[in-house]
Amino acid sequence: MQDSSILNTFIAMMDRIGLNYEFLATGYEATIWRDGFITTLYLIALLIPVSLVAGLVFAACLTSGRPFLSAPVRGFVEITRNTPTLVQLMFSFLVLNTFVSNLVGGAQNNPLTPFFWVVAVVGLHIAALHAEAMRAGIEAVPSSMVEAARGMGFSQWQILRHVELPLAFRASLPAIVNNLINLVKLTTVGNAIAVSEITYASIMVWTQRDNVVSLMIVILVFFSAINIVVARLGIWVERKLAVPGYGL
Amino acid sequence: MTVSPDNAMTTTDGKAQDHIVKLEDIHLSFGQTQVLKGVNLTVNKGDAVSIIGPSGSGKSTLLRCINALAMPQRGRITVNGTRVDQLTKESERIELRKRVGIVFQQYNLFPHLTVLDNIVLPPTKILGVNRAAAEKLARELLDKVRLSDKANSYPGQLSGGQQQRVAIARALAMKPELVLFDEVTSALDPETVGEVLQVIRDLVRDGMTSILVTHEMRFAEEISDTVVFTENGLIVDHGSPEQIFHTSTNPRIRQFVGGLGARGTVRDGEGI
Ligand SMILES: Nc1ncnc2c1ncn2[C@@H]1O[C@H](COP(=O)(O)OP(=O)(O)O)[C@@H](O)[C@H]1O
Ligand SMILES: [Mg+2]
Numbered sequence: 001m002q003d004s005s006i007l008n009t010f011i012a013m014m015d016r017i018g019l020n021y022e023f024l025a026t027g028y029e030a031t032i033w034r035d036g037f038i039t040t041l042y043l044i045a046l047l048i049p050v051s052l053v054a055g056l057v058f059a060a061c062l063t064s065g066r067p068f069l070s071a072p073v074r075g076f077v078e079i080t081r082n083t084p085t086l087v088q089l090m091f092s093f094l095v096l097n098t099f100v101s102n103l104v105g106g107a108q109n110n111p112l113t114p115f116f117w118v119v120a121v122v123g124l125h126i127a128a129l130h131a132e133a134m135r136a137g138i139e140a141v142p143s144s145m146v147e148a149a150r151g152m153g154f155s156q157w158q159i160l161r162h163v164e165l166p167l168a169f170r171a172s173l174p175a176i177v178n179n180l181i182n183l184v185k186l187t188t189v190g191n192a193i194a195v196s197e198i199t200y201a202s203i204m205v206w207t208q209r210d211n212v213v214s215l216m217i218v219i220l221v222f223f224s225a226i227n228i229v230v231a232r233l234g235i236w237v238e239r240k241l242a243v244p245g246y247g248l
Numbered sequence: 249m250t251v252s253p254d255n256a257m258t259t260t261d262g263k264a265q266d267h268i269v270k271l272e273d274i275h276l277s278f279g280q281t282q283v284l285k286g287v288n289l290t291v292n293k294g295d296a297v298s299i300i301g302p303s304g305s306g307k308s309t310l311l312r313c314i315n316a317l318a319m320p321q322r323g324r325i326t327v328n329g330t331r332v333d334q335l336t337k338e339s340e341r342i343e344l345r346k347r348v349g350i351v352f353q354q355y356n357l358f359p360h361l362t363v364l365d366n367i368v369l370p371p372t373k374i375l376g377v378n379r380a381a382a383e384k385l386a387r388e389l390l391d392k393v394r395l396s397d398k399a400n401s402y403p404g405q406l407s408g409g410q411q412q413r414v415a416i417a418r419a420l421a422m423k424p425e426l427v428l429f430d431e432v433t434s435a436l437d438p439e440t441v442g443e444v445l446q447v448i449r450d451l452v453r454d455g456m457t458s459i460l461v462t463h464e465m466r467f468a469e470e471i472s473d474t475v476v477f478t479e480n481g482l483i484v485d486h487g488s489p490e491q492i493f494h495t496s497t498n499p500r501i502r503q504f505v506g507g508l509g510a511r512g513t514v515r516d517g518e519g520i
Contacts, residue, residue, distance in 0.1 A: 148356035148415075151317055152422060153345040153374045155338070162373060166360045245404020246359045 020211035029205050033215075036201025037222065043118060043187045043197060044226065050123035051183060052176075055130025059168070060160060062135045077128040086189050089121045093193045118190040118197075126183045133175035137168025170241050177234030181227045198222065266292045267326070268426055268457050269314060274323035276309060283309045284320065285481035291426075291459060291474075296452040298468035299461045300492075301478035302504065307461040310478070311428045314459070315348040316341040328425055346374060349419035349427040353434045355411040357403035357418070363390070364399040367418045375422065382421070389417035393447050409440025413447050426457035433464060465505060469493050477501050 007024060014021050023029040058077065061069040080088065097117060101110040141164050149159045169176075191200035202215040269291040276284040283306045291297050299307050312318040313325055316332050325332035327348060335341045357366050367386035371377040377385075390396050393413040403411050412432055419427055429448065433441045445467050452458050452471045462468050468475055468489065475492040477485045477500075485498055493505055 142354070142356075144352060144354045145356045145358070147317060148350075148352055148354075149358075151312075151315055151345055151350040151352075152370045152419070153342045154370070155342060158373055162369060163358055166358075170360065241360075243360050243404065244402045245406075246402065 014214070019214040019217070020209060021214055023205055023209050023211070029208065032196070032201050033198075033205055036196055036198040039115075039190075039196055039201075040187055040198040040222075041226075043115075043122075043190065043195075044184055046119055047123050047126070047183055047187065048180060050119060051126035051130060051179070054124055054127035055134060055176075056165070058127055058131030059134035059138060062131055063138045063160075063164075064156075073131070076124075077131060080125045080128040081132070085122065085125050085186055086192055088125065089117060089189050089192060092121050093117045114190070114193045114195045117193060118187070118195050122183065122186050122189065126179050126186070129179045129182075130172075130176055133172035133179070134165075134168050137171035138164045140171055141167050170238075170243070173234065173238050173241070177231060180230050180234070184226050184230060185223060268293045268328050269459070270324070270326040271310075271313070272324040272326075274310070274313060274320045274325065276306075276313065276318060276320040276322075283481055284313070287323075287478075287481070287483055289476065289483060289486075291457065293457055294455045295473040296458045296460065296471050297474045297476060298472040298489075299459065299476045299478055300463070300465070300468060300504070301476075301484075305478040306481045307478055308430050311350065311430050311459065311461060314428060315345050315350050317345075317350070342374075346422055347425045349422055349424035351412070351415050351419050351427065351429050351432050353431040355403070355408070355415040355435075357411055357414055359403050362400050362402055363395065363406070363414050366403065366414060367421045370418060371421050371423075385421055386417070389420050390414075392420075392450070393417045394443070407440055408436045409443045412436065412440075412444045416444070416447055416451075420451075426459065427451070429458065429460040429462070431461050431463065433462070465493065477504070 004025070011021050011025060023033070058073050061073040062077070064070055093114060097110065097112055100112055101107040104110055138160075145163065146159055149163050150156075154162070187197055188199045190197045191203065194200065196204075198219060202219060206212045206215050267290055269289070271287055271289040274284050274287040275282070287306075287310060289297075289310075299310065301307055309318055313320055314327060314332065316335055320333060323333060327344060330344055330347075332344060335344060357363075358369065361369060364383065364386055367389060368379065368382045371382045371385065372379055387396065387399065390399055393416060395410060395413055395417070398406060398410060398414075403414065406414065416427075416432070432448070433444050436444065441464070445464060448458065448460070449467075449471055460468070460472075470489075472489050474486060475489050476483055477492060477498075479500060485492065485496060485501055487496075492501060496502060496505075
């Protein structure tokens with residue numbers, strides 16, 4: 001087959017410079033590894049919108065001026081910002097997940113998977129960071145502009161939607177892109193609770209093959225490439241939203 | 249037009265039905281600071297009323313009371329039949345604000361929207377007007393404030409005077425029953441003051457009820473039906489422009505009016 005001959009040539013070439021990719025020719029480990037990439041990409045694709053939407057909601061609560069909304073979110077933001085994500089994930093999976101299992105009458109009835117917990121914990125963690133960035137952006141909107149909008153008859157929600165958020169989003173975009181780059185890297189915590197993202201899959205392979213360096217190189221290139229794309233997209237959006245004559 | 253500085257309103261001209269704004273014994277404090285100490289003011293439909301007075305005398309607060317951006321602790325405010333002081337719900341206050349335009353010293357245009365969209369946004373989002381109708385009105389208003397060629401510019405690309413004219417157009421897009429102007433030329437370069445005053449002059453001429461806080465004495469004299477002098481949270485005197493600017497015997501008013509005149513803040517709408 002054409003395909004496998006290219007693969008074999010590649011394996012042979014890499015072997016010559018001391019890198020071991022022999023497992024790619026096997027069915028089983030190659031599949032695990034490939035699925036690891038897919039799972040990581042899938043996590044990232046889900047986590048970016050989840051973190052942005054949750055961040056928006058958190059920021060709206062933080063700046064609502066209503067303690068019953070802002071106080072719980074403020075508490076959550078402080079906890080998630082100041083404690084290790086790995087610990088949050090372990091806690092969620094080992095404590096909250098067990099609690100849910102007991103609630104629904106056994107682990108077999110619990111619909112929440114490790115994958116879900118990674119999305120929830122990492123997504124809300126990054127959302128907390130987004131929220132802080134957006135909150136700062138919202139608070140930077142001059143109070144006189146908000147009052148002028150109020151004076152016209154805009155409701156508080158409309159002011160947030162049409163005035164504060166568009167300006168805050170522009171101001172906080174660099175911070176948000178930074179958070180997203182962290183998010184991409186943070187997906188690797190999934191391996192602590194056996195979500196078979198790329199680092200977990202790689203560990204499975206290299207414990208068999210003893211080819212840590214070979215896999216590590218690919219993992220590093222993989223994450224670098226994703227984050228270069230994220231950063232580029234960020235710059236593109238920034239340019240797209242740039243307002244002529246305005247300092248943002 | 250009748251203004252009563254000290255007690256409840258009395259109308260001398262028998263045109264009580266023409267009241268569009270009536271403030272009665274307005275008291276307002278921020279914490280310990282008493283800002284309004286019993287203000288009475290009546291504005292008739294179609295009139296232009298200028299409020300002059302030293303900084304900190306409560307002029308802005310007075311205007312903000314009229315469209316419920318500030319709520320007095322005591323007194324009655326009536327705007328075209330609506331008891332503003334009794335509006336406790338934000339939704340009711342929004343209903344009022346739709347009818348009362350206000351323009352501030354800082355133009356406060358939305359910097360991320362084009363000039364056209366700045367004017368289209370309020371009627372579409374607040375009144376539910378459809379985009380096409382709102383845009384048609386916006387273009388008419390831009391024509392009126394002589395900025396048709398700037399429809400697609402962003403506020404940051406305009407001079408202060410141009411931004412302020414857009415802000416006035418934006419207020420008018422809500423088709424308000426009256427417009428409040430709070431020192432709308434105070435932040436402008438001298439050379440752009442005239443173009444903004446000209447827009448207001450046109451509005452007043454067209455019969456828009458206007459209440460203006462201003463330091464432009466000659467302008468106030470020219471366009472006002474009534475001039476009100478405030479000091480220390482009270483309306484000290486009121487009357488025709490002639491009375492306030494020329495024949496007042498009140499030493500504070502004479503000093504204030506003379507002082508501003510001497511400082512040369514009087515500018516006119518020429519050169520537009
Ligand atoms: N939101 C506020 N909180 C506390 N004090 C205020 C507030 N707004 C105005 N003041 C005070 O009220 C007084 C009158 O203010 P203002 O109505 O702005 O006067 P003017 O417009 O005549 O200069 C000032 O002493 C000002 O400091
Ligand atoms: Mg003022």
